[in-house]
Amino acid sequence: MSFENSSLQPPDSLLLSEEYRSSDGVRARFAVEQYTRPYIDLEAEYIYALGLDKGMPATHLDMGASDLAYLKRLAIEFHLDQPTEKQSRYIAVEPNVLQYQQAIGLEQVALGAILHALGKSKDDHSLEQSIHLLPNDPVIEQYRGDANHIPSEIEKGSVDYYTMFKTGYHIPEKDQDLAIRTAKEFMKPDGVYGLSTSGQKHKSVTRLLEAEVADVLGILPPPRMNQGLTTERVGNLLPKHFKHVYMLDHPGLIVIDNAQAALTYIRPAKLAINLYNWGNRVPNKKAFDSAIDKIFKGRIENDLTPIIRNGVFIPGKFYDIASTSLSIASDYELDLDPRKFIQIK
Numbered sequence: 001m002s003f004e005n006s007s008l009q010p011p012d013s014l015l016l017s018e019e020y021r022s023s024d025g026v027r028a029r030f031a032v033e034q035y036t037r038p039y040i041d042l043e044a045e046y047i048y049a050l051g052l053d054k055g056m057p058a059t060h061l062d063m064g065a066s067d068l069a070y071l072k073r074l075a076i077e078f079h080l081d082q083p084t085e086k087q088s089r090y091i092a093v094e095p096n097v098l099q100y101q102q103a104i105g106l107e108q109v110a111l112g113a114i115l116h117a118l119g120k121s122k123d124d125h126s127l128e129q130s131i132h133l134l135p136n137d138p139v140i141e142q143y144r145g146d147a148n149h150i151p152s153e154i155e156k157g158s159v160d161y162y163t164m165f166k167t168g169y170h171i172p173e174k175d176q177d178l179a180i181r182t183a184k185e186f187m188k189p190d191g192v193y194g195l196s197t198s199g200q201k202h203k204s205v206t207r208l209l210e211a212e213v214a215d216v217l218g219i220l221p222p223p224r225m226n227q228g229l230t231t232e233r234v235g236n237l238l239p240k241h242f243k244h245v246y247m248l249d250h251p252g253l254i255v256i257d258n259a260q261a262a263l264t265y266i267r268p269a270k271l272a273i274n275l276y277n278w279g280n281r282v283p284n285k286k287a288f289d290s291a292i293d294k295i296f297k298g299r300i301e302n303d304l305t306p307i308i309r310n311g312v313f314i315p316g317k318f319y320d321i322a323s324t325s326l327s328i329a330s331d332y333e334l335d336l337d338p339r340k341f342i343q344i345k
C-alpha cells in the first residue's frame, strides 16, 4: 500500500523534526521509559484490558503510527492464526511518513512483544522457532494524514479500535476537540477509542534542566510540550464525546542509576531541538548539545555520587517524574478491571 498517492498532504509543519527523522529518533525518545518505576507497558495494558485476541477480527486504526511498532505488535500476536476470510485490518496514519521506513524487522518486534507478554527470556528457543514462521510482512496499510485529516481511502464508520498512543501531546489545544470528533466519525458506533499520553508533571526535572540550558545560551526555554492533549485535558475532553470513559493513571518515577541509563535519559533532550521549536533561537547545534551535556550530565553525576553513611556505601540515584495515562472510551459500557481503570464517566 503506497502512502505517496494518498489524497491528503498535511501541512509541512507537521512533518516534524530531526527527532522523528533520525533512524533511532522515535525509539531513542522512548528508550528511557524502561527506567520508569513501577514499569508499565501501556499498549500491552490496552490490548489485555480489551481482551483483544486473534478470535476477534477487527479494523484497527493507529493515529500517529510512527514506525508501526504498535500495529506490528498487534499483527504479530494475532494475525498469523486468523483464517484469511476473517483477518483483521491494520491501518496506520501518520503525518511524518518517513518513519514508516524506520519500521524494524518483524522478528524483532515479535520477539520483544511476545516474550515480554509471556514473561519469558530470550533463551526460549521454542518461541523463537514459532516466530520465524510468521509472515514477513503482515498487511499494514500505511497512509499519510493526521489526527484532524484522515485519508479518503478510509471509510467513515468503519473502525473498531481507534488508537492514538503518545501522540496527543503534539496536538495543539485548538485542534483537540476536532481530533476526537474526527476519530468518532471514522469509528463504528460501538467502536473503542484508546489514547495514551503524559500528565503535566511528566519529566518535570527535564523541563527544569532545559530552562537552565536556555539560561546558559541566553535564549527562551522551549514551549512546554504539555500544552498538548495531556492526561488532565483528556479527562475533560473525552467525556464530552463518549458515553463511557475509563482511565488508568500511572504515576511513577524515572530512576537513573548508571551511566548507560544516564545517556538514554539525555539523548531525547538533544533530539528535542526541533520538536520544541528551539531551532530558530538556538545559536547552533554544537553549542546546544554541549550545553545539554554540561547541564544534564552535571546534575546526574552529582545525584549519582555515592555517599557513605555510618560506614555504609549508599549508591546515588537521579530521579525524574513519570506521569503517564491510558484512556479508553466508547459509547458502550466496557468491562475493564476496576483495580486499574477508574471510570470517569
Ligand SMILES: C[S@@+](CC[C@H](N)C(=O)[O-])C[C@H]1O[C@@H](n2cnc3c(N)ncnc32)[C@H](O)[C@@H]1O
Pocket (backbone or CB within 6 Å): 014, 016, 020, 063, 064, 065, 066, 067, 069, 070, 094, 095, 096, 099, 145, 146, 147, 148, 164, 165, 166, 167, 170, 171
Ligand atoms: C511520540 S510519537 C508516538 C509514536 C507511536 N504512536 C508510539 O506510541 O510509539 C508521536 C507521533 O505523533 C505524530 N504526530 C505529530 N503530530 C500529529 C498529529 N497532529 N496527528 C497525528 N499524528 C501526529 C508524530 O509524527 C509521531 O509519529
